[in-house]
Amino acid sequence: xxxxxxxxxxxxxxxxxxxxxxxxxxxxxxxxxxxxxxxxxxxxxxxxxxxxxxxxxxxxxxxxxxxxxxxxxxxxxxxxxxxxxxxxxxxxxxxxxxxxxxxxxxxxxxxxxxxxxxxxxxxxxxxxxxxxxxxxxxxxxxxxxxxxxxxxxxxxxxxxxxxxx
Numbered sequence: 001x002x003x004x005x006x007x008x009x010x011x012x013x014x015x016x017x018x019x020x021x022x023x024x025x026x027x028x029x030x031x032x033x034x035x036x037x038x039x040x041x042x043x044x045x046x047x048x049x050x051x052x053x054x055x056x057x058x059x060x061x062x063x064x065x066x067x068x069x070x071x072x073x074x075x076x077x078x079x080x081x082x083x084x085x086x087x088x089x090x091x092x093x094x095x096x097x098x099x100x101x102x103x104x105x106x107x108x109x110x111x112x113x114x115x116x117x118x119x120x121x122x123x124x125x126x127x128x129x130x131x132x133x134x135x136x137x138x139x140x141x142x143x144x145x146x147x148x149x150x151x152x153x154x155x156x157x158x159x160x161x162x163x164x165x
Contacts (some may be wrong), residue, residue, distance in 0.1 A: 001035050001036070001038045001039055001041065001056070002035060002055055002057065003033075003149075004035065004041070004055070004062055006026060008062050009024075009026065009041075009053070009055055009064065010060070010101070011062070012055050012061075012062035012064040013053065013055070013064045013065065013066055014063060014064065014065065014102045014161075014162040015065050015066055015099055015100050015101065015102040015106055015127055015161055015162065016065075016066045020051075020066050023045075023047070023048060023051075023123065024043050024045065024053070025046050025047045025048075026043070027028075027043045027044075027046060029043075030043070037127070038123050039056060039057075039147070039150065039151035039154065039155075040054060040055060040056035040122075040123060040150075040151070040154045040155075041054075041055045041056075041122065041123070042054040042055070042120035042121075042122065042123070043120055044069070044120055049069075050068060050069050051066065051067065051068060051069070052066075052067035052068075052069060052097060052120050053065070053066055053067065054067055054099075054120065054158060056151070056154050056155050056158050057124065057155075058155060058158065058159055058164060060097075063158050063159075063162060063164075064158065065099040065102075065157075065158055065161045065162065066099065066100070067097040067098070067099050067101075067116075067120075068097065068098050068099070069095045069096070069097055069118070070095060070096040070097070070098070071111075076089075078091040079091060080093070080094035080108075080115060081094065081115070082094050082115060082117045082122060082125075083114045083115050083116065083122055083153065084114070084116050084117070084122045084150055084153050084154055084157065085117060085122035085125050085126050085146070085150045086146070086149065086153075087117065087122070087125050087126070089112065089117070092118070093104065093115065093117065093118050093119075094115050094117060094118060095115065095117075095118040096113055096114070096115055097113060097114060097115075097116045097118060097156075098111045098112065098113035099112050099113070099161040100161075101113060101161055101162075101163060102161060102162045102163055103163055105163065110158055110159070112161050114157060120145040122154070123150070126143065126146045126147050126150050127143070127147065132148075140154050
């Protein structure tokens with residue numbers, strides 16, 4: 001991923017309202033991010049915990065979305081799978097995030113939702129070798145394929161929200 005500055009992030013969030021952009025807080029780790037090792041940058045807002053952000057590249061340009069976390073209803077006793085990184089985790093570590101669609105569809109209230117890692121750390125999860133979901137555990141499925149799968153699914157989700165899919 002190309003290196004980004006705060007202005008790039010704000011301009012990339014295609015479904016953000018003016019109020020959401022004004023309230024946006026970057027995480028401390030943003031300022032020490034090694035961009036070359038990432039396909040996307042995602043974080044929970046440190047001041048508004050129910051809000052998250054997901055930025056990737058579409059057609060070589062930064063593109064991102066504002067996310068809203070559903071209230072936690074997970075269970076420690078059940079497993080859940082993140083739809084982006086395909087990692088199986090305790091149920092309370094996977095959350096339903098929704099994103100208001102960009103443009104007129106979003107103004108009508110249309111949104112897209114998917115289950116994601118509660119901390120939005122999918123990029124780190126696949127690179128640190130966390131166990132994959134059972135369907136991903138196959139002979140010949142290596143870390144690089146998991147990283148490429150995450151990048152593909154992340155771009156598809158963002159493109160769907162922005163209406164560029």
